[in-house]
Every structure is written in structure tokens, then in C-alpha cells.
Amino acid sequence: MIRRLVRLAFAAPILVAGLGAASGVARLGPATPLCVQAATTHHVGLVIEHGDGAVVRRCVGFDTSTITALAVLQASGVENGTESYGALGTAICQIDNEPAQYTTCLPASGDYWVLFISHAGGVWTSSAVGASTAKVSDGDNVGFRYDPQAGADPPPPSPAGTCPPATTPTPGPTRTPTPAPTVRPTPRPSAPAGATVTAAPTPVVTPTPAATPADGVLGLSSPAATSAPVGRLSSPAPPPESFNGGLLVAAAAAASLIGLLGVQGLRRRRS
Amino acid sequence: MNPRAVAAWSLSGITVALASQNPAYRLLVLLCALNVLVALRRPDVRLRGLLVALGVAAVIAITITTLASHTGDHAFLVVPSGIPVLGGPLTVEAALYGVSTGLGIAAAVLAAAPLSLVVMPHALVDALPRAFARTGAAIGTALNMIPAISRSASEIRDAQRMRGWRSRRVREWPDLAVPVVLTALEGSITLAEAMEARGYGSGARTHYSDQVWRRADFAVAVASAVAAVVFVTLRVSGTIADWYPFPDVTAPPIDLIGVACCLALAVPLLVWRR
Numbered sequence: 001m002i003r004r005l006v007r008l009a010f011a012a013p014i015l016v017a018g019l020g021a022a023s024g025v026a027r028l029g030p031a032t033p034l035c036v037q038a039a040t041t042h043h044v045g046l047v048i049e050h051g052d053g054a055v056v057r058r059c060v061g062f063d064t065s066t067i068t069a070l071a072v073l074q075a076s077g078v079e080n081g082t083e084s085y086g087a088l089g090t091a092i093c094q095i096d097n098e099p100a101q102y103t104t105c106l107p108a109s110g111d112y113w114v115l116f117i118s119h120a121g122g123v124w125t126s127s128a129v130g131a132s133t134a135k136v137s138d139g140d141n142v143g144f145r146y147d148p149q150a151g152a153d154p155p156p157p158s159p160a161g162t163c164p165p166a167t168t169p170t171p172g173p174t175r176t177p178t179p180a181p182t183v184r185p186t187p188r189p190s191a192p193a194g195a196t197v198t199a200a201p202t203p204v205v206t207p208t209p210a211a212t213p214a215d216g217v218l219g220l221s222s223p224a225a226t227s228a229p230v231g232r233l234s235s236p237a238p239p240p241e242s243f244n245g246g247l248l249v250a251a252a253a254a255a256s257l258i259g260l261l262g263v264q265g266l267r268r269r270r271s
Numbered sequence: 272m273n274p275r276a277v278a279a280w281s282l283s284g285i286t287v288a289l290a291s292q293n294p295a296y297r298l299l300v301l302l303c304a305l306n307v308l309v310a311l312r313r314p315d316v317r318l319r320g321l322l323v324a325l326g327v328a329a330v331i332a333i334t335i336t337t338l339a340s341h342t343g344d345h346a347f348l349v350v351p352s353g354i355p356v357l358g359g360p361l362t363v364e365a366a367l368y369g370v371s372t373g374l375g376i377a378a379a380v381l382a383a384a385p386l387s388l389v390v391m392p393h394a395l396v397d398a399l400p401r402a403f404a405r406t407g408a409a410i411g412t413a414l415n416m417i418p419a420i421s422r423s424a425s426e427i428r429d430a431q432r433m434r435g436w437r438s439r440r441v442r443e444w445p446d447l448a449v450p451v452v453l454t455a456l457e458g459s460i461t462l463a464e465a466m467e468a469r470g471y472g473s474g475a476r477t478h479y480s481d482q483v484w485r486r487a488d489f490a491v492a493v494a495s496a497v498a499a500v501v502f503v504t505l506r507v508s509g510t511i512a513d514w515y516p517f518p519d520v521t522a523p524p525i526d527l528i529g530v531a532c533c534l535a536l537a538v539p540l541l542v543w544r545r
Contacts, residue, residue, distance in 0.1 A: 128341075128342060129342070129517075129518055133518050134518075135344060135518075135519075245527070246524070246525030246526060246527055246530065247295075247522065247525050249525070249527055249530050250295050250299065250525050250530050253299055253530055253533070253534055254298055254299060254302055257299070257302035257303060257305075257306055257537070258302060260306050260540070261302070261305060261306055261309060264306070264309045264310055265309070268309075
């Protein structure tokens with residue numbers, strides 16, 4: 001157990017937050033600053049608080065039962081830079097062009113993106129695992145806050161209202177995009193590598209008309225495809241074929257050993 | 272059964288059980304060791320006490336891991352967060368990790384058990400290399416004192432009770448402790464005199480019966496050593512993967528050569544007879 005805790009303690013600082021700086025490995029292009037909802041069944045709120053206090057809100061829809069926090073961020077259309085750390089998962093280097101420039105994804109000191117999760121409208125809790133591992137489901141909220149490494153990590157503002165109430169079953173024109181999704185006082189400085197500013201200075205809240213098909217919104221109707229290449233904290237599972245064979249053989253071996261034990265017990269009792 | 276072959280088997284059993292955090296291999300080692308114990312233990316040995324103790328140890332490992340670690344996706348119970356250490360979700364993953372830890376403890380202890388339950392203790396002391404002969408004799412004697420002292424303690428307690436003594440207060444414990452210590456001292460002096468009378472330490476040691484290496488002993492020693500070396504090599508190279516159930520539980524990855532290494536520990540069942 002101690003080994004596991006040590007491992008977590010090692011992995012958490014790397015993964016809990018993406019730190020700013022540049023690899024540009026997976027820089028997503030800009031997106032329309034819509035409330036990102038297709039005709040999907042589940043929704044997750046995304047709250048991003050910049051270092052200067054500016055807040056970006058998005059509502060992300062998806063069809064699978066759960067989705068990783070990283071997939072939520074990538075599906076939201078907010079500019080982000082990530083870097084894969086292999087089996088450890090994927091680190092978030094940059095969100096919405098903060099930091100504007102970076103050379104290493106996870107610098108030893110400085111500010112970094114802290115990941116918070118709020119389950120079912122509850123309070124923000126700092127995630128114990130990284131963005132590519134932390135999973136959320138319908139009604140949850142994902143929060144990112146750009147924060148210095150030293151000191152406490154206060155959570156981002158309340159996620160309430162980021163997503164429309166779940167009581168609207170049919171995604172139609174009746175949806176109420178109540179929250180101002182973007183409260184961005186100044187446009188960000190232009191980002192490197194062709195990433196452009198995502199958020200417009202004025203809130204642009206365009207409810208997706210019912211006629212707009214799901215694929216009109218960033219291909220969001222298939223979040224599985226987005227989250228598939230995301231690394232996981234656990235050691236990678238072997239290919240299913242070899243695994244099944246090994247499991248069968250191991251089970252057979254264990255069963256025969258147990259059988260041998262039984263035979264020995266019977267023989268001893270008889271004699 | 273050559274005690275050194277048994278020692279080699281035990282060592283490689285412990286190695287395989289502890290080299291990976293994979294419950295599949297641990298379970299196989301545990302089953303092999305259990306079979307060896309049941310088939311080859313000395314006739315006067317009872318296994319129940321050992322098995323109960325291992326069960327308790329495994330339950331403790333599972334309980335502590337489940338209560339104290341709050342990681343994993345599938346919570347089956349949420350303890351209010353106000354309670355220190357225990358507060359938070361209790362997860363299936365943590366419980367399974369505890370099961371794997373408990374299996375590791377049980378497998379390692381059962382792999383070491385033949386040293387005391389299959390081989391006679393004096394044969395084991397004899398099997399020590401010459402440099403360790405005196406140390407081994409001293410340790411063996413000291414370990415023999417433990418059951419002897421507990422026996423004499425219960426005899427003295429019975430005797431004191433017949434005289435009307437009741438162990439109610441701490442102040443009355445010296446009535447028991449003083450005779451026990453005196454008896455132990457007397458016993459060790461008697462033992463020293465007996466060893467001296469038999470010529471202990473006066474010259475080169477001779478043996479009543481030489482320990483010979485039969486073909487079966489070679490088979491066991493070689494099979495165990497190869498199994499341990501191959502297992503550790505594959506573990507280091509990554510072919511035999513660890514198992515880590517967090518954050519979402521997966522079936523343990525299994526490698527066929529790893530399974531073969533575990534099954535090599537069953538060789539004593541084929542070649543040794545009691």
C-alpha cells in the first residue's frame with residue numbers, strides 16, 4: 001500500500017495539473033465559442049479560470065457513460081496544449097493560450113493548471129489523478145485553475161449554471177444558454193504554432209438549433225474517438241488475445257493445484 | 272529430501288511471490304506451496320494454526336488497504352469525510368489491491384514454511400555452511416527456548432493456582448515471572464553442560480548421517496533456481512507485467528512463461544515422497 005501511495009504522490013503532481021510551456025505536441029485548433037452541445041445525452045460543465053481571474057465556461061456533451069477530463073477539455077474547443085507521458089498519462093501544458101509561450105510542458109517551478117472535479121453539482125475537489133485518468137459522467141463538472149505551485153490551491157468559481165438544467169430532455173431550440181460562457185476582458189496575445197484565440201471578448205451564446213447535426217460541433221458525438229489515445233495511469237493492458245490464453249492457462253493450473261489439494265486431503269482422511 | 276534443496280525451493284518461492292504485484296502468480300505460488308506442505312510435511316505437524324494465522328494476516332491487509340486508500344473509480348461505500356484517515360469513498364479497487372497484498376504475504380510465508388514443517392530443525396542446522404555453524408546452533412537453541420519457556424510458564428501457573436494464587440493484579444505477576452526466569456536459567460545451564468559433555472566446540476564436527484544429494488534433490492533445486500531466475504529476468508525486462516488496479520480495475524496480465532515458472536515450484540510434488 002505504501003508503494004502505491006508513493007507512486008501516487010509521485011504521479012499526482014505531474015498529472016493533476018498540466019503545467020504551462022511548449023511542446024506543441026497536441027495543440028488543438030480554435031473552435032467556435034459555442035455552448036458545445038450536440039444532440040448528446042450527457043453533459044459536463046467545464047470551468048476554466050485563468051491566472052488573471054478571467055473565467056471561461058463551456059458545456060460539453062457526449063454519448064458514452066463516462067469521459068475523461070482531458071477529453072472534456074479537448075472536446076470543448078478551447079485551445080489547449082498537451083504532452084503525452086506514456087503510461088503515466090497526458091499532461092496539460094497550456095489552456096486557452098495560458099501560458100502564452102512554453103518550452104517544457106512541466107517546468108520545475110512556476111504556475112500550472114490545477115484540475116478540479118465536481119461530482120453531480122457538488123463542491124470542487126482537487127483531483128487525485130491526472131486529467132487523462134480522471135473520469136466524469138453526466139452532470140459532473142471539470143474545473144481548471146491556473147495556479148502557482150506554492151501555496152494553497154483555491155478552487156475555481158462555482159460550476160453552477162455552466163450547463164443548462166438537466167431537465168431539458170430534447171436538445172432543441174428551447175435550450176436556455178443561461179450562463180455567459182466567456183467572460184474574457186481582453187483578447188489573449190496571439191498563440192504560437194497557429195493556435196488562435198478561442199474566446200471572443202464578448203459573450204457569444206448561440207444556442208445550437210435543433211437542425212444542426214451532432215457532427216456540426218467538433219465531432220463531439222463520438223467522444224470515444226477523442227479519448228481513445230489518451231494515456232492511462234495504469235500499466236497498459238496486454239493485447240486481449242495473449243491475455244485470454246494466459247488467463248485460461250493460469251486458471252487451469254490453479255484449478256488442478258486445488259484439485260490436487262483435494263485429492264491429498266481425501267487420501268489422508270481415508271488412511 | 273535434502274534440506275539445502277528445500278531451502279533453495281523456499282527461496283525461489285519467496286522470490287517469485289514477491290517479485291511482482293500480480294495476484295495471478297502469487298495465487299499459483301501459494302497453491303504450489305500449500306500442496307507441498309500437505310504432501311511432504313512431517314507426520315507430527317498440524318497446518319491449521321499456520322493457515323488461520325495467514326488468513327488473519329490477509330484479512331488485516333485487505334481491511335487496512337480498503338479503509339485507508341480512497342483511490343479508484345468504483346466506490347461501494349462513502350464514509351463521511353469528517354472522520355480522519357477513514358473518511359472518503361471506499362473503493363473496489365483498493366479492496367482488490369488489498370487481496371493481492373494478502374495473497375503475497377500468504378504465498379511468501381507458505382513458501383518459507385517447509386523449512387520448519389517439512390525438514391527436521393536439526394537437519395536444517397546441519398545444512399548450514401561451516402562458517403554459519405555456530406551462529407546456526409545458537410539461533411536454533413534460542414528458538415527452541417521459546418516453546419520450552421511457554422511450557423514451563425503454564426506449568427508454573429497451574430502449580431501456583433493450586434496453591435490458591437490468583438492473577439488479578441499486576442503486583443502479583445512476579446509470583447509467576449520469578450520462577451519462570453529461574454527455571455529458564457537453570458534449563459540453559461543444563462543445556463550448556465549437556466552440550467559440553469557431548470564434546471560441543473572441542474573439535475571438528477561429525478555427523479550422525481551425511482546429507483546426500485539424490486537425483487530428486489538436484490531436480491528440485493535446479494527447477495526452483497531456474498524458475499526464480501527466469502521470473503526475475505522477465506519481470507525486469509517487462510514481459511511479466513505488474514498489476515495495478517487504479518484507477519479502474521483490470522484483469523491481471525498473465526504471461527505463459529511466468530505461469531510455467533510458478534508451476535516449476537510444484538516439482539517437489541513429483542519427485543519427493545514422504
